[in-house]
Amino acid sequence: MAINYPVAFVLFLALAFLFISFWPVFAGANWQPTSMNRVRSMLKMANANKDDYVYDLGFGDGRIIFMAIEEFHAKAGGVEIEPIKFIAAKIYAKWKGLEPDLKLGSAYGADFSRATIVTIFLSSFAHKLLKKKLAGLKKGTRIVTYYWKFPDWKPVKVDKKLELYLYEVGKL
Ligand SMILES: C[S@@+](CC[C@H](N)C(=O)[O-])C[C@H]1O[C@@H](n2cnc3c(N)ncnc32)[C@H](O)[C@@H]1O
Numbered sequence: 237m238a239i240n241y242p243v244a245f246v247l248f249l250a251l252a253f254l255f256i257s258f259w260p261v262f263a264g265a266n267w268q269p270t271s272m273n274r275v276r277s278m279l280k281m282a283n284a285n286k287d288d289y290v291y292d293l294g295f296g297d298g299r300i301i302f303m304a305i306e307e308f309h310a311k312a313g314g315v316e317i318e319p320i321k322f323i324a325a326k327i328y329a330k331w332k333g334l335e336p337d338l339k340l341g342s343a344y345g346a347d348f349s350r351a352t353i354v355t356i357f358l359s360s361f362a363h364k365l366l367k368k369k370l371a372g373l374k375k376g377t378r379i380v381t382y383y384w385k386f387p388d389w390k391p392v393k394v395d396k397k398l399e400l401y402l403y404e405v406g407k408l
Pocket of ligand 1: 358
Protein backbone atom coordinates (compact mmCIF):
# COMPACT_ATOMS: atom_id res chain seq x y z
CA MET A 237 0.00 0.00 0.00
CA ALA A 238 1.39 3.40 -0.99
CA ILE A 239 1.79 5.96 1.78
CA ASN A 240 0.20 9.34 1.20
CA TYR A 241 2.95 11.48 2.74
CA PRO A 242 1.07 14.82 2.97
CA VAL A 243 -1.86 13.11 4.75
CA ALA A 244 0.52 11.18 7.03
CA PHE A 245 2.30 14.43 7.90
CA VAL A 246 -0.95 16.24 8.77
CA LEU A 247 -2.04 13.24 10.85
CA PHE A 248 1.28 13.25 12.66
CA LEU A 249 0.96 16.97 13.43
CA ALA A 250 -2.62 16.52 14.68
CA LEU A 251 -1.58 13.63 16.95
CA ALA A 252 1.44 15.57 18.26
CA PHE A 253 -0.80 18.57 19.01
CA LEU A 254 -3.32 16.34 20.83
CA PHE A 255 -0.57 14.70 22.85
CA ILE A 256 1.03 18.03 23.80
CA SER A 257 -2.35 19.46 24.83
CA PHE A 258 -3.56 16.52 26.90
CA TRP A 259 -0.55 15.02 28.59
CA PRO A 260 -0.46 17.70 31.35
CA VAL A 261 -3.57 15.93 32.71
CA PHE A 262 -1.31 13.06 33.73
CA ALA A 263 1.56 15.34 34.82
CA GLY A 264 -0.41 17.46 37.29
CA ALA A 265 -3.53 19.07 35.84
CA ASN A 266 -5.04 20.13 32.58
CA TRP A 267 -5.09 23.81 31.68
CA GLN A 268 -7.99 25.53 33.34
CA PRO A 269 -7.26 29.20 33.83
CA THR A 270 -7.98 30.78 37.20
CA SER A 271 -10.32 33.77 36.83
CA MET A 272 -8.57 37.14 37.04
CA ASN A 273 -10.66 38.05 40.06
CA ARG A 274 -9.49 34.93 41.85
CA VAL A 275 -5.86 35.52 40.82
CA ARG A 276 -6.06 39.00 42.37
CA SER A 277 -7.52 37.50 45.55
CA MET A 278 -4.76 34.86 45.71
CA LEU A 279 -2.09 37.55 45.53
CA LYS A 280 -3.88 39.82 48.01
CA MET A 281 -4.35 36.90 50.40
CA ALA A 282 -0.59 36.26 50.32
CA ASN A 283 0.02 39.99 50.76
CA ALA A 284 2.18 40.10 47.60
CA ASN A 285 4.30 43.22 47.25
CA LYS A 286 7.47 44.60 45.65
CA ASP A 287 9.72 42.58 47.98
CA ASP A 288 8.21 39.27 46.90
CA TYR A 289 9.21 36.69 44.38
CA VAL A 290 6.03 34.97 43.23
CA TYR A 291 6.40 31.55 41.61
CA ASP A 292 3.53 29.77 39.84
CA LEU A 293 3.83 26.00 39.49
CA GLY A 294 2.15 25.23 36.16
CA PHE A 295 1.65 28.80 34.96
CA GLY A 296 -0.62 28.13 31.95
CA ASP A 297 -0.91 31.45 30.11
CA GLY A 298 1.11 33.14 32.86
CA ARG A 299 -1.75 35.24 34.26
CA ILE A 300 -0.65 34.90 37.92
CA ILE A 301 2.91 35.85 37.05
CA PHE A 302 1.90 38.82 34.92
CA MET A 303 -0.53 40.17 37.49
CA ALA A 304 2.07 39.76 40.26
CA ILE A 305 4.46 41.92 38.26
CA GLU A 306 2.02 44.47 36.83
CA GLU A 307 -0.37 45.02 39.73
CA PHE A 308 1.64 43.97 42.79
CA HIS A 309 5.08 45.11 41.56
CA ALA A 310 6.62 41.79 42.65
CA LYS A 311 9.24 39.79 40.82
CA ALA A 312 7.78 36.62 39.42
CA GLY A 313 8.40 33.44 37.51
CA GLY A 314 7.16 29.94 37.06
CA VAL A 315 7.36 26.64 35.30
CA GLU A 316 5.01 25.18 32.69
CA ILE A 317 5.11 21.71 31.20
CA GLU A 318 3.12 22.43 28.06
CA PRO A 319 5.31 23.98 25.31
CA ILE A 320 2.58 25.89 23.47
CA LYS A 321 1.51 27.68 26.69
CA PHE A 322 5.15 28.33 27.52
CA ILE A 323 5.83 29.94 24.12
CA ALA A 324 2.62 32.01 24.29
CA ALA A 325 3.61 33.36 27.73
CA LYS A 326 7.12 34.16 26.48
CA ILE A 327 5.66 36.11 23.53
CA TYR A 328 3.24 37.96 25.81
CA ALA A 329 6.08 38.89 28.21
CA LYS A 330 8.19 40.18 25.33
CA TRP A 331 5.28 42.17 23.90
CA LYS A 332 4.59 43.77 27.29
CA GLY A 333 8.28 44.39 27.98
CA LEU A 334 8.20 42.24 31.12
CA GLU A 335 11.00 39.98 32.32
CA PRO A 336 9.56 37.09 34.31
CA ASP A 337 11.63 33.96 34.83
CA LEU A 338 9.63 31.52 32.68
CA LYS A 339 10.85 27.94 32.50
CA LEU A 340 9.67 25.05 30.36
CA GLY A 341 9.62 21.84 32.39
CA SER A 342 8.01 20.00 35.23
CA ALA A 343 7.12 21.52 38.58
CA TYR A 344 8.59 18.44 40.27
CA GLY A 345 12.11 19.19 39.06
CA ALA A 346 11.91 22.99 39.22
CA ASP A 347 14.08 25.10 41.48
CA PHE A 348 11.79 27.59 43.21
CA SER A 349 13.88 27.99 46.34
CA ARG A 350 14.00 31.78 45.75
CA ALA A 351 10.23 32.09 46.02
CA THR A 352 8.59 33.99 48.85
CA ILE A 353 5.13 33.14 47.48
CA VAL A 354 4.25 29.95 45.61
CA THR A 355 0.92 29.64 43.81
CA ILE A 356 -0.50 26.25 42.87
CA PHE A 357 -3.55 25.14 40.92
CA LEU A 358 -2.63 21.51 40.40
CA SER A 359 -4.25 18.21 41.40
CA SER A 360 -4.01 16.53 44.80
CA PHE A 361 -1.68 13.99 43.21
CA ALA A 362 0.70 16.84 42.28
CA HIS A 363 0.38 18.24 45.82
CA LYS A 364 1.62 14.92 47.21
CA LEU A 365 4.69 15.02 44.97
CA LEU A 366 5.46 18.67 45.77
CA LYS A 367 4.80 18.62 49.50
CA LYS A 368 8.29 17.80 50.74
CA LYS A 369 9.92 20.44 48.54
CA LEU A 370 7.37 23.07 49.58
CA ALA A 371 7.79 22.33 53.28
CA GLY A 372 11.55 22.84 52.85
CA LEU A 373 11.20 26.42 51.55
CA LYS A 374 12.37 29.41 53.60
CA LYS A 375 10.42 30.05 56.78
CA GLY A 376 7.65 32.56 56.12
CA THR A 377 7.18 31.56 52.46
CA ARG A 378 3.50 31.71 51.61
CA ILE A 379 1.85 28.97 49.57
CA VAL A 380 -1.52 29.70 48.00
CA THR A 381 -3.58 26.93 46.48
CA TYR A 382 -6.79 27.13 44.54
CA TYR A 383 -9.39 24.36 44.86
CA TRP A 384 -7.05 21.61 46.07
CA LYS A 385 -5.78 21.80 49.62
CA PHE A 386 -3.07 19.99 51.57
CA PRO A 387 -5.02 17.63 53.85
CA ASP A 388 -2.43 17.46 56.68
CA TRP A 389 -1.44 21.12 56.69
CA LYS A 390 -3.27 23.84 58.56
CA PRO A 391 -4.03 26.88 56.40
CA VAL A 392 -3.41 30.28 58.00
CA LYS A 393 -6.23 31.75 55.91
CA VAL A 394 -9.12 30.29 53.94
CA ASP A 395 -11.45 31.98 51.48
CA LYS A 396 -14.29 29.49 51.38
CA LYS A 397 -16.21 31.29 48.66
CA LEU A 398 -13.26 31.43 46.26
CA GLU A 399 -11.83 28.08 47.48
CA LEU A 400 -8.42 29.58 48.21
CA TYR A 401 -6.06 28.27 50.89
CA LEU A 402 -3.05 30.12 52.26
CA TYR A 403 -0.27 28.21 54.03
CA GLU A 404 2.91 29.54 55.57
CA VAL A 405 6.17 27.61 55.85
CA GLY A 406 6.95 27.34 59.55
CA LYS A 407 3.24 27.14 60.45
CA LEU A 408 2.23 24.10 58.40
C1 LIG B 1 -5.18 24.21 36.17
S1 LIG B 1 -3.97 24.96 35.13
C2 LIG B 1 -3.52 26.42 36.07
C3 LIG B 1 -2.86 27.47 35.20
C4 LIG B 1 -2.47 28.76 35.95
N1 LIG B 1 -1.63 28.48 37.10
C5 LIG B 1 -3.69 29.48 36.41
O1 LIG B 1 -3.98 29.46 37.63
O2 LIG B 1 -4.41 30.04 35.56
C6 LIG B 1 -2.58 23.86 35.40
C7 LIG B 1 -1.39 24.16 34.50
O3 LIG B 1 -0.28 23.40 34.97
C8 LIG B 1 0.38 22.79 33.87
N2 LIG B 1 1.00 21.55 34.42
C9 LIG B 1 0.40 20.37 34.69
N3 LIG B 1 1.28 19.53 35.26
C10 LIG B 1 2.45 20.20 35.37
C11 LIG B 1 3.73 19.87 35.88
N4 LIG B 1 4.00 18.66 36.41
N5 LIG B 1 4.71 20.80 35.84
C12 LIG B 1 4.48 22.04 35.30
N6 LIG B 1 3.29 22.41 34.79
C13 LIG B 1 2.28 21.50 34.83
C14 LIG B 1 -0.70 22.55 32.83
O4 LIG B 1 -0.16 22.46 31.53
C15 LIG B 1 -1.58 23.79 33.04
O5 LIG B 1 -1.17 24.85 32.22
